[in-house]
Amino acid sequence: xxxxxxDVLASAVENGAVPNVAAxxxxxxxxxxxxxxxxxGPDDDSPADCDTVYRIMSMTKMITTTAxxxxxxxxxxxxxxxxxxYLPDFANRQVLTGFENDIPQYRAPRTQATVRQLVTHxxxxxxxxxxxxxxxxxxxxxxxxxxxxxxxxLDAPLMFDPGERYEYGxxxxxxxxxxxxxxxxxxDELVAEGVLQPLGMSDTTYAVTDSQRPRLTPVQVVGQDxxxxxxxxDYASDPQLIPGGHGLYSTPNDYIKFQRALLRGGExxxxxxxxxxxxxxxxxxQIGELDFPEAIPSADRGFTEDFVAGPGWKWGYGxxxxxxxxxxxxKAGTGAWAGLCNTHFWIDRTSGxxxxxxxxxxxxxxxxxxxxxxxxEQAVYASLx
Numbered sequence: 001x002x003x004x005x006x007d008v009l010a011s012a013v014e015n016g017a018v019p020n021v022a023a024x025x026x027x028x029x030x031x032x033x034x035x036x037x038x039x040x041g042p043d044d045d046s047p048a049d050c051d052t053v054y055r056i057m058s059m060t061k062m063i064t065t066t067a068x069x070x071x072x073x074x075x076x077x078x079x080x081x082x083x084x085x086y087l088p089d090f091a092n093r094q095v096l097t098g099f100e101n102d103i104p105q106y107r108a109p110r111t112q113a114t115v116r117q118l119v120t121h122x123x124x125x126x127x128x129x130x131x132x133x134x135x136x137x138x139x140x141x142x143x144x145x146x147x148x149x150x151x152x153x154l155d156a157p158l159m160f161d162p163g164e165r166y167e168y169g170x171x172x173x174x175x176x177x178x179x180x181x182x183x184x185x186x187x188d189e190l191v192a193e194g195v196l197q198p199l200g201m202s203d204t205t206y207a208v209t210d211s212q213r214p215r216l217t218p219v220q221v222v223g224q225d226x227x228x229x230x231x232x233x234d235y236a237s238d239p240q241l242i243p244g245g246h247g248l249y250s251t252p253n254d255y256i257k258f259q260r261a262l263l264r265g266g267e268x269x270x271x272x273x274x275x276x277x278x279x280x281x282x283x284x285x286q287i288g289e290l291d292f293p294e295a296i297p298s299a300d301r302g303f304t305e306d307f308v309a310g311p312g313w314k315w316g317y318g319x320x321x322x323x324x325x326x327x328x329x330x331k332a333g334t335g336a337w338a339g340l341c342n343t344h345f346w347i348d349r350t351s352g353x354x355x356x357x358x359x360x361x362x363x364x365x366x367x368x369x370x371x372x373x374x375x376x377e378q379a380v381y382a383s384l385x
Contacts, residue, residue, distance in 0.1 A: 002033055004383055005033060005380065006035050008375045008379050009023060009035050009372075009376070012037065012368065012372040012375075013038040015368070017367075017368025018038065018342070018368060018372060019038050019039070019041075019042075019360075020038030020040065020048035021036060021037050021048070021357065021359050021372065022034075022035070022036040022048050023050075023356065023358070023376055024050050024252040024256050024357075025353060025355040026260050026263075027263070027354070028263055028264050028352060031253075032353070033355075033380075034049075036049045036052070040215070040216075040218075041217055041218045042220070042228055042229055042230055050252040050253045051203070051252075052216075052251060052358070053208065053249050053250070054250065054251065055219065055235065055248075055249055055339070056250045056255065056339045057246045057340040057341050058172075059250070059337060059338065059339045060172075060243070060245060060339075061172040061244070061318055062262075064172050065119060065175070065282075065317055066194070066195055066273060066318070067176075067190045067194050068115075068119065068175055068176075068178070068179040069278050069317060070194045070273070071179055071182050077178070077179060077182040077183075079116040079119065080114055080115070080116055081114060082114055082115075083113045083114065083115060083123070083174065086115070086178040086181040087177055087178055090174070091112065093113070093158055094107065094108060094157050094158065095109050095161060096133060096134070096137055096158065096159055099137075104137055104157070109124065110162075111161060113158070115178055118174050119171070119318065120315055121167060121168050122163055122164070122167075123162050123171050123174070124158030124160050124161060124167075125158060125159065125167070125169035125174065126167050126168070127168060127170065128146075129298065129300040129304050130167075130297075131159060131299055132299045134156065134299075135299045137156070138156075143156065146173070146245070147233075147234075147246075148236060149237070149238075149240055149241060150239070150241055151241045153170070153173060153241055153243065154173060154174055154177060154241070156169075166291065172244045172318075176245070186242060187242040191248075195258065195273055198271035198272075198273055199261055199269075199271060199273065200257060203249075203250060203251045203253070204251075204255065206235075206247050207238070207249075208249055215251075216249070218232075219231045219232075219360050220360060220361050221361065233362065246340070252358055255356060256356065259345055260354060261273055261274075262274075262279060262282070262335070262347050263349060263353075265279050278317075281316070282316045282319055282335065283316050283333060283347075283349065284321075285314040285323075286314075286317060291311075292313035293309070294310055294311050295307070295308045295309070296308075296309075302362065303362060304340065304362075304364035304365060305363050305364065305367070305370075318337070319337060319347075321334070321335055328381055329377045329381055330348045330377065330381075331348050331350035332350070333350060341360050341361060341362060342361050342362075342365070342369040343359070343360075344357050344373050353384070355380050357372070
C-alpha cells in the first residue's frame, strides 16, 4: 500500500499544495498505513508524522455527537425534545430576516428547533464563512466569532426555520451545550470519560500539553512572497465555553482509534462507546428528502473556498454520507467529515477501511489541499484492488 500513497504525499509538499501532510489508513484489526511529508512549520524543520498535533476543528463534531448519543442511550437526552427543554434561553432564538440601514431584522421561528435538528444541521444555524447574511450580521453586531471561547458564541440567530433545509453551522456547538446540560457535567469531562479514555486517546485534548507542544504544527497560509507562513490562527485558550463544533487537538495516530471504533460498530479493544444500532443510525440518512448542498459558495475566502461536493449526498448523525459508490474511491454509505484547516476522514464500512489525511492550512478546500485529499483516497483504493 505504501509506495503509491507516499508519492502522493511527497508530491503535494513538493508542488506547494500543502506545507506538510500526514495520512493514515486502518481496518478493523489495526493500522495498515502511515505516511507523511514536509516539516512542522516555517521555522521548524522537524518532520511531520502521524504523531504531529493538529487542530482538527470540525472533526471535533463527531466526537461531540457521540457524547450526545451516549446521553440518548442512557436516557438523559431525547433527540426529539425541543432544544429549549435543556437550554431555556433558546426558546427566544429569532430568525434573521434581513437588514434596514444595517440594523438586523428578526422574526420568531415557525417551530422550535429540536435536538435532532442540531445533530443533523437542520435547526436553522449557519457559519458566517458559508453565509453572506450571517457574515454581515457578525460585522454589524460585533459578534465575537466562533473561536472566541465565550458563551456569546451561541448567540447567533437562526437563518431559516428549523427543518426547512440542511445548512452547516454552529449546531454542534449548541448540541454540546445541550449535552452538558442534560448530563449535568462539563462537555470536556463527558468527552474524556465517554470517548477519549475508553479508547486510549491520550493525544486528543482541548488544551495542548507540554509534551504535545513540540509536535504542534501551526495553521499556515500562503504569504505575500508565495511561501508558507504561520497565520497565528488558534483556538481560544482556557475557553469559558467548551465548543462542541471545534476545539480539539489530535494526531492521526490518536483519532484513528475513534474511527476504528465506529468502523467496528462502536467498540475497540473491548471498550464500547456506542451500541451497534446507534452506530448504524449514524451511517443512515437522517435528513429525509432534504439534501446536503451540491455546492456551498464561500462568504469569506480567508476561511474557505467554495465547497463543491456534487449531487447525491445526505447526512446521518454527525457524518456526511454518499448515496452512490464513488468510482475508484469510497463505497455508498461511507461516513465522513473534515476540519476547517484541511483535515479529513472517512469510514467505509462496506470496504472495511477507514482513513484520514491531515494538513494545517487555510483556506479550507483550497485547490491544492482538496486535490491532495482526492488523490490520497484514490491511491488508498488502488492499493486495495
